[in-house]
Each structure stands twice: as C-alpha cells, then as structure tokens.
Amino acid sequence: MIDIRPIAKGEGALLLPMTHVIADSHQPGSVKATAEDYERTFSSEHPIVGALLARIDGVVAGAAVWHRSFSTNAGREIMYLEDLAVLPAFRRRGVAQALMKAVAKLAVAKGYPKIYWLAMPWNTGAVQFYEGIGAQMQPENLLCWLDGPALEALAR
Amino acid sequence: MIDIRPIAKGEGALLLPMTHVIADSHQPGSVKATAEDYERTFSSEHPIVGALLARIDGVVAGAAVWHRSFSTNAGREIMYLEDLAVLPAFRRRGVAQALMKAVAKLAVAKGYPKIYWLAMPWNTGAVQFYEGIGAQMQPENLLCWLDGPALEALAR
Numbered sequence: 001m002i003d004i005r006p007i008a009k010g011e012g013a014l015l016l017p018m019t020h021v022i023a024d025s026h027q028p029g030s031v032k033a034t035a036e037d038y039e040r041t042f043s044s045e046h047p048i049v050g051a052l053l054a055r056i057d058g059v060v061a062g063a064a065v066w067h068r069s070f071s072t073n074a075g076r077e078i079m080y081l082e083d084l085a086v087l088p089a090f091r092r093r094g095v096a097q098a099l100m101k102a103v104a105k106l107a108v109a110k111g112y113p114k115i116y117w118l119a120m121p122w123n124t125g126a127v128q129f130y131e132g133i134g135a136q137m138q139p140e141n142l143l144c145w146l147d148g149p150a151l152e153a154l155a156r
Numbered sequence: 157m158i159d160i161r162p163i164a165k166g167e168g169a170l171l172l173p174m175t176h177v178i179a180d181s182h183q184p185g186s187v188k189a190t191a192e193d194y195e196r197t198f199s200s201e202h203p204i205v206g207a208l209l210a211r212i213d214g215v216v217a218g219a220a221v222w223h224r225s226f227s228t229n230a231g232r233e234i235m236y237l238e239d240l241a242v243l244p245a246f247r248r249r250g251v252a253q254a255l256m257k258a259v260a261k262l263a264v265a266k267g268y269p270k271i272y273w274l275a276m277p278w279n280t281g282a283v284q285f286y287e288g289i290g291a292q293m294q295p296e297n298l299l300c301w302l303d304g305p306a307l308e309a310l311a312r
Contacts, residue, residue, distance in 0.1 A: 015228070019228045019229060022228070023229055030229055033227075033229060033230060033231025033232075034231055037231030037232065041231070041233075046202040048204050048224050048225075048226065048233075065228050067224075067225060067226045068204050068223075068224075069204075069223060069236070069238075070197065070204065070221075070238060071189075071238075072171070072189060072221050072238055072239050073175060073178075073187055073188065073189060074188050074189060075188060075189025075193030075194065075197070076189075076193065077204075080225070080236075082226060082227075100310065101310055101311070104302065104307055104310035104311040105311045107307065107311070108307065108311040113303055113304075113307075114301055114302070114303040114307070115301065115302045115303070115307065116299065116300065116301040116302075117300050118297045118298065118299060118300070119297070119298040119300050120296070120297065120298065121296055121298050127298065130300050133302070133310050134307075134309060134310060135306070136300070136301055136302070137298050138298070138299045139298055140295070140296060140297075141274045141275070141296075141298070141299045142274065142276065142283065142293050142295055143293065143294045143295075143297045144272065144273050144274070144275050144286050144291045144292070145270055145271065145272040145291060145292055145293075146260065146270070146271045146272075146289070147269055147270040147271070147292075148269075150289075150292075151260055151263065151264065151270070153290060154256065154257055154260035154289055155260040155261045155264040
C-alpha cells in the first residue's frame with residue numbers, strides 16, 4: 001500500500017535521501033541542500049515549490065518535487081517537475097507511477113494545463129515509464145546554465 | 157542606445173510580439189496568451205514571473221521572461237529563463253547581450269546562484285551567443301510533458 005501526501009512541516013530531512021539518489025546518478029557528492037533549506041522552502045508563506053512524499057508501511061520510499069512555472073505561449077502557470085525519485089530498496093513496486101498520478105491530480109486540481117520535466121535519454125527505464133503514462137517527448141534539447149564566476153562576470 | 161526595464165503595469169500587450177516571434181520558430185500559430193494574461197501574471201501580488209523589456213529609441217525591440225525556480229540539489233531558489241527574444245528588425249544590435257546582462261544582474265541582486273534555460277542545438281546563432289557569454293551546456297536532454305487528455309487520464 002503506497003501512501004502519498006504533501007511534505008509536512010518538520011519533514012524536510014525526509015526528502016534528502018531522494019535528492020542524494022538523484023545526485024548520485026548525475027554528479028555524486030554535489031548536494032548542498034540541507035533539511036533547513038527544505039523546511040524554509042516548503043513552509044514559505046507563498047510557496048513556489050511543493051513536494052509529495054510516498055511511503056510504504058510508513059517508510060519514505062520516494063518523492064516528487066514540483067514547482068510553479070509559466071508558459072508565455074499559453075499565458076498560464078504550468079507545473080515543472082523538478083525531481084521524481086524512488087529509493088533503490090523500493091523500486092519496481094509502483095511508487096513512481098503512484099507519484100506521477102498524484103502529481104497529475106495536483107496539476108489538474110490547481111488548474112495547470114501542463115506538467116513538464118527533463119529526462120536523460122540514456123535513462124531508458126525512466127523513458128519507457130514516461131512513455132507508458134502518455135508523456136510526449138522532444139529530444140535533443142540543450143540545457144544551458146550560467147553560475148559562479150561566469151554569472152558574476154556577466155552581471156558586472 | 158538600448159534601454160532595459162522591468163515590464164510595467166499596462167505593458168502586457170508589449171510582450172506579445174516576442175512571444176509570437178518565438179512561437180513562429182517552433183510551432184507557428186500556437187500562441188494562446190493574451191495581453192490580459194500577462195497583466196495578471198506580472199502584476200500578481202506574489203509574482204513568480206518577471207519580464208524585462210528592451211527598447212531602442214523608445215520602441216520595444218526584445219524581451220527576457222524569467223521565473224523563479226528551485227534546485228533540490230542546491231536547496232535554493234534559482235532562476236529559469238523562459239524566453240529571450242529579439243524582434244527581427246532589431247537583431248545584430250546587441251539587444252540579446254544587453255538583455256542577458258540585465259538578467260544576470262537581476263539574478264545576482266536576488267541572490268540566485270544560477271540561471272538556466274533550454275535551447276535548440278540547431279539554433280546555432282543562439283548557441284554561439286550563449287557560449288560567448290560563458291554559459292555551460294549539456295546536450296541531449298529529453299524534454300517531456302503531459303497535457304490535454306493524457307494529463308486528465310493520469311489524474312483520474
């Protein structure tokens with residue numbers, strides 16, 4: 001039985017294992033977030049970020065983190081799925097499916113016409129899963145970013 | 157002389173030409189946004205979206221639209237650049253550079269450690285421009301989305 005609920009006050013630390021699981025598959029050792037960061041973010045008075053925690057028998061098994069986004073094309077707020085993670089010990093038990101279903105329910109309830117997210121094409125398990133839930137996909141997007149000294153230099 | 161300022165109340169309609177320019181290069185005829193949508197969004201009491209308008213001799217030449225985002229890895233808000241557009245008549249005059257500089261200044265002023273955005277690899281002019289301002293890039297991202305009947309079906 002998979003139980004899914006929005007993250008509650010005081011549960012920030014429960015999200016960290018999922019953040020580490022995702023970082024381990026991309027850039028191990030890169031997590032800087034703390035439980036306090038999550039507490040502050042999720043209990044903000046006007047939050048832009050939300051998280052759903054999935055539990056099996058009371059134990060946290062996975063999470064989805066989403067944030068509010070905006071489409072200039074649609075002229076409406078839409079939902080960006082920042083993270084979808086299931087802890088290794090709980091895989092192949094329908095946790096990701098249950099989380100995506102809960103995310104979709106939330107989007108519809110909030111009136112968001114679209115959920116979007118990024119995936120890596122080499123993550124074939126994830127790609128098959130996303131195809132299975134009816135997601136559309138556009139390959140070959142270039143993810144660009146500016147941070148650190150490059151950001152500071154441009155801002156000067 | 158390029159003048160860059162945040163979009164002001166009553167200026168929502170001024171952003172629409174840039175939205176159409178971007179849509180024309182991806183999916184012509186797909187714009188659903190109205191000036192009223194933009195008015196409501198940019199004058200919200202707790203906005204998540206912002207826009208900078210670039211003018212040359214008082215005429216709107218381009219725009220950058222950004223929104224607040226969040227990195228679970230960093231545990232901090234970051235900035236997502238949703239649109240960067242320059243109207244055809246005003247290209248090759250430094251408008252995009254001036255807009256990106258203004259976006260970077262804004263990010264630094266707001267304490268955001270990172271700006272990120274998506275580009276299409278076939279848009280070589282844009283890719284070269286982003287390289288020139290010091291952006292890092294990761295190719296082959298799969299952009300995934302759920303909307304319409306597929307979103308409704310999953311939410312059921």
